[in-house]
Amino acid sequence: MGAAKKEPESPPKTILYWTPYYNRTDFTVGLGQDPFIKFGCKVTNCIATADRKLLNQSDAVIFHALQVNSRDLPTHRHPHQRFIFFLQYAPHYFNWTMTHRRDSDVYVAEPYGAIAPKYWTLPAQLPDELPPDTLPANPAVLLNRKYPHLANRTKMVAWFASHCPTHSQREDYVKELANFVQVDIYGKCGTMECLPRNSQRCESLLDDYKFYLAAENSLCPDYVSEKFYRALTNDIVPIVYGGADYTDYAPPHSFINLADFASPKDLAAYLKLLASNEALYVEYFQWKKHYAVVRSPKKGWCDLCAKLNDPHWQSQRKSYEDVAEWWVRKLPCYPGSSFLLGHM
The missing domain is CATH 3.40.50.11660 (Glycosyl transferase family 10, C-terminal domain)
Known part of the structure; x- marks a missing residue:
């Protein structure tokens, strides 16, 4: 009997950090494939990089919202790519969100706990x-x-x-x-x-x-x-x-x-x-x-890697017409005065 056929390995998924996360170019996550192995992710074929020369082949491009410069953004997004709002930018520019909000495409609680x-x-x-x-x-x-x-x-x-x-x-x-x-x-x-x-x-x-x-x-x-x-x-x-x-x-x-x-x-x-x-x-x-x-849990990054490999998520064609509308107005923060009024 011939040897059993080995399941083909999924091609690696490249995650590009377009901006730093404050002063960390590795987003406090790390570079390469090692972070996804170290975090115990079920899917580990993702490779993180800060090398902008890999933009065209990247599957996900992550932007820390507080450090985005409107004059320093990729001019084109390929159909296979996910531009990810991490945390008032052009309509339909971002097509995934990755924040502490539970209604994000990728929910990420870190770097807190x-x-x-x-x-x-x-x-x-x-x-x-x-x-x-x-x-x-x-x-x-x-x-x-x-x-x-x-x-x-x-x-x-x-x-x-x-x-x-x-x-x-x-x-x-x-x-x-x-x-x-x-x-x-x-x-x-x-x-x-x-x-x-x-x-x-x-x-x-x-x-x-x-x-x-x-x-x-x-x-x-x-x-x-x-x-x-x-x-x-x-x-x-x-x-x-x-x-x-x-x-x-x-x-x-x-x-x-x-x-x-x-x-x-x-x-x-x-x-x-x-x-x-x-x-x-x-x-x-x-x-x-x-x-x-x-x-500093990293489950959100494991979820990101899994979704980049998930045909269901990859088949969805979406973008946020106005990410500020989603971020600021859909679930707005409220002033302390409205709370303190009934608790002082």
């Missing part, structure tokens, strides 16, 4: 579990045994902010909250400072706090930034303020949503209750038995 069941996560990323027969009945004992560092936290609320004032008017809410509970404000909105921003040294300051304000500077649908995942990673309870439905992003009882409280005074009273009751406080860490935080 995600919560995943532990069996999806590499063992090195998982906290140690206590053997089932040694689990204490008293949650306060569990706090001391499984999270001993939490029992030593003496400060209440931390907030790191690099922009002030903001569209969300988060600074107004925090100012009122500080009248009822200790809030230490680092950065441009307060009197405390830690440099360089986003460094490990600054993150280590969170070790002293029970709560962290994950307050977004804009109230936009589906937008959850690194602030939220920073708190969860550092075993601190996040207090969220944003336009997203946070139950889509994290397990129940892993965060406090200030929208659930009628006023900053009511929120402060609840924070004080948790701080004085270890059994209630530790309940906000029970989700860690089953889930882990994944910083």
Whole structure:
């Protein structure tokens, strides 16, 4: 009998980064095929490049919307190509979108984070579990045994902010909250400072706090930034303020949503209750038995590679007549004043 025929390999798909992503020409993803293998993608025949000479043979061309120069754009799009809006450009120029919005053609949550069941996560990323027969009945004992560092936290609320004032008017809410509970404000909105921003040294300051304000500077649908995942990673309870439905992003009882409280005074009273009751406080860490935080997930890039290989997606001929209409007006952000009116 002859040898079984080997299935033909799919031709590689080239993904061209036309712009950098801030100061990174590799979009924080990487170059070549290795990133798609490293991310554990089901489809790995994609090759990422920043070489513009490969434009004509590229299957996808990605533009970081905040760094697009209208005088520096490809003049022609081949039928097989997908020009991807990553994040007011010419009608029908973009035919795919790739953003944090859940109605994007390719939904991408990074570079911020995600919560995943532990069996999806590499063992090195998982906290140690206590053997089932040694689990204490008293949650306060569990706090001391499984999270001993939490029992030593003496400060209440931390907030790191690099922009002030903001569209969300988060600074107004925090100012009122500080009248009822200790809030230490680092950065441009307060009197405390830690440099360089986003460094490990600054993150280590969170070790002293029970709560962290994950307050977004804009109230936009589906937008959850690194602030939220920073708190969860550092075993601190996040207090969220944003336009997203946070139950889509994290397990129940892993965060406090200030929208659930009628006023900053009511929120402060609840924070004080948790701080004085270890059994209630530790309940906000029970989700860690089953889930882990994944910083900078790359699932969106795996989805992009898969869709570039999917005949169904490739057969669709579409373009966005006005990507600004989709981005700005279809699911608009809303001002902080409309939220604060009912919560101050």
